[in-house]
Amino acid sequence: MTVLLVLVAYAGLAGVLPAAGRPWIALPLCLIALVAVGELALRAVAGPRPENGARLPAARIGFAGIAGLVTLPLVALALHAAGAPVRPAPLVAGGVVAATLLGAGVHVRERFTRSDPDQPVGTAGLPAQRGPDRSPRPGLAGTARTAAAVIVPALLAIVAGGFAVRAYLTAPRPAQPGYLSVALAGWATTIEHPVAVPARGLTVPVRVTSSGLATVTTVLRLRVGGQVLRSVPVTVAANTAQQTSVRIPALPADGCLRAVSISVGRMSTGFYARAAAGVPGRAAC
Amino acid sequence: MTATTAGPATGRLPGRRTGSARRPWIEAAGCALTLAAAAAAGAAALVTAYRRAEWGESGQFAWFWAGMLIFTVPAAFWAVRRTSGTHLRLAVLVGYAFFTYLPKLLRNPTGPLYHDEYAHWGQSHDIVLDGLLFQQNAIVRVIGDYPGLHATVASLATLTGLTVWQAALLVLVLAHVLVVLGVAVLAGQLWPDPRIGAAAAIVYSLNSSFLFFDTQLGYESLAIAVLIWALVAGLRAIRATTAGARARWVALLLVLAVAITATHHLTALWLTGILSLLALACTAGSIRSRSDRGLAVATRVAWASASGSAVVVAVWMTVVSPRTGTYLEPYLGRALDQFSGLAGGGSGGRTLFSQSIAPWWEQKAAFVAPGCALLFMTGAVILWWRRRHHAEPVTRAASTAMLLLGAMYFPATLLILTPSGAEGARRSWAFSYLGIAVVVAPLIIALLDRARRRIATSVPVGVALLASCALMLVGNNAAGMNPSYRFPGPPVFGSDTRAATPEVLAAAAWLRETQGREARLVADRYSGLILGSYGEQEPTTGSATFPAYDLYRAQPGEPIPAALLHQLRSWRFEFLVVDRRMAEQVPDIKIYFETNEPIPHDGKPAFTRAQLTKFDHLPWLIKMYDGPHIAIYRFDFDSLGRPARGSV
Structure with a gap:
C-alpha cells in the first residue's frame, strides 16, 4: 500500500507539469498527489489505523488533509532556503522528495515497530482513546462509506453553492457611480521634472476617460501660468477612453517656471514648464 | 448529569449500530433530502439578503439569519441526534462546514474585498509573479514575514493554473472544513461519544470569527485549522502508550507548529499557550495523583510539546521576524492603557453599535450572547466538578486546560470597549471558543440525555438548546463583524x-499601466488598499515615525515638515494620491489613514478642500491623473522651493 501511495503521489505530480494551464486536469492531479502525500505522512506517524477507536471517522481524513495542505508551504519554504523559486518544476521536485521521504518513513516505522505500535497489549480498562482499537480494519466498504460521507455532502454543497453564486453574480446590479477622468498619456506619463518647451511649442498627449456617464460635451482648457490660452468644446462619448493632444505654444524665454494645466470639465492634469531657451534660475518670476 | 460521556467507553455508544432494526440507508437518504432542501432554501435566502442589501432595501438581516438557521438548526439536530450513524454524522458535519462557508463566498466570490484580503491576495500574487517568498507587503507590513498562506495559495495557483483568487478559495474552503472536523476530533480525544464531537463542532461554529473572519483570505484562516489538528496531534502524543508512538506524534505536532508559525504569529503564540495550559493541567493532575505513572508520562510529553512549540515560535520571531513584537505590542499596550483609563472613569472608550445599521434584535443578541456563554460555562464547570473523580486522568487534565482556555473569552469581551483592544478581543474569541466548545459539548449531550428519560422534557430542552445556539450565533456575529463587512451595498467613503x-x-489600473509595479506612494487607507493590491504598488498610509499624513494635514501656504520631506525623498517615494472626499465626508469606519492617526474624529470631515487642493500649487508635485475624487501626483523633490506661476 505504501508503494502504491508513493506511486500515486509521483503520478499526480508528474501529471501536473504537462497539464500546466489546464486547471481541470492539473487541479485533480495536484489534489490526488497532496492527499497521497498526506496519507503517507499519517502512516509514517500513526500507521494504517489513525482513528484509534474514535466513533467519528474524521481523524484519517483530517490528518491526511492537513498534512497534504501544509506540504505546499513547507516545500515552498524549503525551496526558499535552497535558493529556488516557487515555480512548477521546483515545486513538483519538492513534492517528489517529500513523498519519497515519507514513504521511507513509513517503511522504517513498519520495519522497526510492532505491527500495531500504538495499541499495546494490557490496556484493558482504559477509556476508548487509550485502549486498543478493536474496530475492524478499515476495509474497502468502510473506506468507501467514509469517502461517500465526505464526497456526497461536498458535491451537494458545491452544486447548491454554485447555483447560489451564479444567481447572485448574474442578477442585475445597481449602477456603479460613473466618472470622467483626465490623465497624462504617451511620453507625458514620464514627466518627472519641469519640461523645457521648445520655440516651436510642444504637443502633450492626454487621455480622457468616461465610464458610467452619458455622452457629455464639456470644455477643454489649456492654462499656462494661470492664464487661459485655449478653450475648446470637446465631446466625450459614454464609456470611452480617448486620447487627445494639446499643443502648448512657446513660452517666454524668461527662465520662469510656469504651471501648465490641461482641464476637461472640472478635472485637470498638468506639470511645470519653462522655455527651452530661457535663462535658468532667474529669481524674479 | 454524568451520562455516558464521563467514563470509559465500555457500553454501546451512539453511532455504533447493532441488530437490523435500523435502516441506515433510509435514514441517510432522509437526512440528505432534508438537508439538501434546507441548504437550497438557505442559499436562496442568503442570496435574497445580499441582493436586498445591494439595492438598499430593508430586511437583509432577517433574510440572512433565516437563511442561516434554515440549514444550521436541522443540521445541528442531525449531528447530535443519538441514533445518527457514524458516517451520517460525518456527512452532516462536512455539509455543515461547506454551508457555513457560503455567506463569505457569496460576499465576494470573484476577488478580495476585506482589508486584510487585499494584502494577502497581493502577497500571493507577487509570489506567483516573482516566485519569491518573504517579500515586503505595503498594506500589512508584517505579513511578508509569515508566508505560509501565500506560499500555499501561490503554489496551488502555480501548479494548477487556477487564478490566485480561485486557489485561495479552494484553500480556504478546505481549511474551513478541516476546522469543523478538527474540533469534532479534538473533542473526541477527550470523550468517546461522537455526539460530543459533533456538538463541539457546532458550538465552535457559533464564535464571531467562524462565518466571516476566519473564512477570509487571511493568514489566521489557514493557521487556525492547522492549530486545531496540531492540538489533536498533541493529545494523541499525550495518550500514546509507547515511546515510539509518542515521539512520532510529537514530531508531527512540531511539523505542524512550524507550518503554523510560518503562517500566522498570533496563532503560533496561541498554540504554545494552549499546549502550556495542557502541560500545567497535567502537572497539577500528576501532583495530585502521584501513583499514576501514565499521567506522569503524559505530563512529560505535554511539556515537551509545549517547549518544542515555544522554541519554534521563538526562533522564528527572533531570526525571521524580529519586528513581530513591535507590530503586536502597541495593540495590547494601548488597549490596556485605554482599559485602565476606562476603569478610572476617563474617556477613550468606544460606544458599541454606534451609528450601526444592525437591527435592534441583533444588537440585543450581541449583549445576551456572552451571558449565554457564561451560563453554559457555569454548567460545564459544574459537570467537570462532578466528574472530577470518575474522569480518566488525561481527560480530566485536558478538560481543565480547555476550561481555562474558554474562561479567557470573558475578560476579552471587556476589551471590546476600548478602540485599540476591540480588534484583539475579537481575534481572541476564535481561540477561546475552542475551549468553550470542547467543555460545553459534553454538557449539551448530558442535558439531552437527561431530558430524554422523560418525554415531557426532551423536546423543550432540545428546543431551548437550539434556540440558545441560534441566539449566540446571531449575537456573536453581530458583535464581531461590522455590517459593511457582512453585507454588500452602495459605495461608501471610508x-x-x-x-x-x-x-x-x-x-x-492607469498607474500600473503607465508607471509599472511596485512604486512607492503615499495614500489614504482606502485608496491604498486598491493601489496596493490591484494596482500592485507599495502604498504607505503613515505612522507615528513616518507621519506621511502630515502632507495632507498641512494648511495651504504652510510648509511641509522638512523631516517628512527628507524621509519621502530618501526612501524614494514617487507618488501622492489624494482622495478629495476626505474634505467632504467622514469615513464610514472613522479612520482616514491608520488606527492611531493624530486626526480629530468629531463627526466632521477632518480636512478642508483647500488642504487637499493645495498640491495643485506646489511646483514639486506634477499632477498626473485626476478624477472626480482621486488625484495622483508625482513627487519632484528637485523642484522643492522653486517659484512658479499658476497652478495645475
Whole structure:
C-alpha cells in the first residue's frame, strides 16, 4: 500500500507539469498527489489505523488533509532556503522528495515497530482513546462509506453553492457611480521634472476617460501660468477612453517656471514648464 | 448529569449500530433530502439578503439569519441526534462546514474585498509573479514575514493554473472544513461519544470569527485549522502508550507548529499557550495523583510539546521576524492603557453599535450572547466538578486546560470597549471558543440525555438548546463583524469593503499601466488598499515615525515638515494620491489613514478642500491623473522651493 501511495503521489505530480494551464486536469492531479502525500505522512506517524477507536471517522481524513495542505508551504519554504523559486518544476521536485521521504518513513516505522505500535497489549480498562482499537480494519466498504460521507455532502454543497453564486453574480446590479477622468498619456506619463518647451511649442498627449456617464460635451482648457490660452468644446462619448493632444505654444524665454494645466470639465492634469531657451534660475518670476 | 460521556467507553455508544432494526440507508437518504432542501432554501435566502442589501432595501438581516438557521438548526439536530450513524454524522458535519462557508463566498466570490484580503491576495500574487517568498507587503507590513498562506495559495495557483483568487478559495474552503472536523476530533480525544464531537463542532461554529473572519483570505484562516489538528496531534502524543508512538506524534505536532508559525504569529503564540495550559493541567493532575505513572508520562510529553512549540515560535520571531513584537505590542499596550483609563472613569472608550445599521434584535443578541456563554460555562464547570473523580486522568487534565482556555473569552469581551483592544478581543474569541466548545459539548449531550428519560422534557430542552445556539450565533456575529463587512451595498467613503469604486480601480489600473509595479506612494487607507493590491504598488498610509499624513494635514501656504520631506525623498517615494472626499465626508469606519492617526474624529470631515487642493500649487508635485475624487501626483523633490506661476 505504501508503494502504491508513493506511486500515486509521483503520478499526480508528474501529471501536473504537462497539464500546466489546464486547471481541470492539473487541479485533480495536484489534489490526488497532496492527499497521497498526506496519507503517507499519517502512516509514517500513526500507521494504517489513525482513528484509534474514535466513533467519528474524521481523524484519517483530517490528518491526511492537513498534512497534504501544509506540504505546499513547507516545500515552498524549503525551496526558499535552497535558493529556488516557487515555480512548477521546483515545486513538483519538492513534492517528489517529500513523498519519497515519507514513504521511507513509513517503511522504517513498519520495519522497526510492532505491527500495531500504538495499541499495546494490557490496556484493558482504559477509556476508548487509550485502549486498543478493536474496530475492524478499515476495509474497502468502510473506506468507501467514509469517502461517500465526505464526497456526497461536498458535491451537494458545491452544486447548491454554485447555483447560489451564479444567481447572485448574474442578477442585475445597481449602477456603479460613473466618472470622467483626465490623465497624462504617451511620453507625458514620464514627466518627472519641469519640461523645457521648445520655440516651436510642444504637443502633450492626454487621455480622457468616461465610464458610467452619458455622452457629455464639456470644455477643454489649456492654462499656462494661470492664464487661459485655449478653450475648446470637446465631446466625450459614454464609456470611452480617448486620447487627445494639446499643443502648448512657446513660452517666454524668461527662465520662469510656469504651471501648465490641461482641464476637461472640472478635472485637470498638468506639470511645470519653462522655455527651452530661457535663462535658468532667474529669481524674479 | 454524568451520562455516558464521563467514563470509559465500555457500553454501546451512539453511532455504533447493532441488530437490523435500523435502516441506515433510509435514514441517510432522509437526512440528505432534508438537508439538501434546507441548504437550497438557505442559499436562496442568503442570496435574497445580499441582493436586498445591494439595492438598499430593508430586511437583509432577517433574510440572512433565516437563511442561516434554515440549514444550521436541522443540521445541528442531525449531528447530535443519538441514533445518527457514524458516517451520517460525518456527512452532516462536512455539509455543515461547506454551508457555513457560503455567506463569505457569496460576499465576494470573484476577488478580495476585506482589508486584510487585499494584502494577502497581493502577497500571493507577487509570489506567483516573482516566485519569491518573504517579500515586503505595503498594506500589512508584517505579513511578508509569515508566508505560509501565500506560499500555499501561490503554489496551488502555480501548479494548477487556477487564478490566485480561485486557489485561495479552494484553500480556504478546505481549511474551513478541516476546522469543523478538527474540533469534532479534538473533542473526541477527550470523550468517546461522537455526539460530543459533533456538538463541539457546532458550538465552535457559533464564535464571531467562524462565518466571516476566519473564512477570509487571511493568514489566521489557514493557521487556525492547522492549530486545531496540531492540538489533536498533541493529545494523541499525550495518550500514546509507547515511546515510539509518542515521539512520532510529537514530531508531527512540531511539523505542524512550524507550518503554523510560518503562517500566522498570533496563532503560533496561541498554540504554545494552549499546549502550556495542557502541560500545567497535567502537572497539577500528576501532583495530585502521584501513583499514576501514565499521567506522569503524559505530563512529560505535554511539556515537551509545549517547549518544542515555544522554541519554534521563538526562533522564528527572533531570526525571521524580529519586528513581530513591535507590530503586536502597541495593540495590547494601548488597549490596556485605554482599559485602565476606562476603569478610572476617563474617556477613550468606544460606544458599541454606534451609528450601526444592525437591527435592534441583533444588537440585543450581541449583549445576551456572552451571558449565554457564561451560563453554559457555569454548567460545564459544574459537570467537570462532578466528574472530577470518575474522569480518566488525561481527560480530566485536558478538560481543565480547555476550561481555562474558554474562561479567557470573558475578560476579552471587556476589551471590546476600548478602540485599540476591540480588534484583539475579537481575534481572541476564535481561540477561546475552542475551549468553550470542547467543555460545553459534553454538557449539551448530558442535558439531552437527561431530558430524554422523560418525554415531557426532551423536546423543550432540545428546543431551548437550539434556540440558545441560534441566539449566540446571531449575537456573536453581530458583535464581531461590522455590517459593511457582512453585507454588500452602495459605495461608501471610508469603508474597507466598499472602497473599490470604478474610479479608484481605473486610477490603479492607469498607474500600473503607465508607471509599472511596485512604486512607492503615499495614500489614504482606502485608496491604498486598491493601489496596493490591484494596482500592485507599495502604498504607505503613515505612522507615528513616518507621519506621511502630515502632507495632507498641512494648511495651504504652510510648509511641509522638512523631516517628512527628507524621509519621502530618501526612501524614494514617487507618488501622492489624494482622495478629495476626505474634505467632504467622514469615513464610514472613522479612520482616514491608520488606527492611531493624530486626526480629530468629531463627526466632521477632518480636512478642508483647500488642504487637499493645495498640491495643485506646489511646483514639486506634477499632477498626473485626476478624477472626480482621486488625484495622483508625482513627487519632484528637485523642484522643492522653486517659484512658479499658476497652478495645475
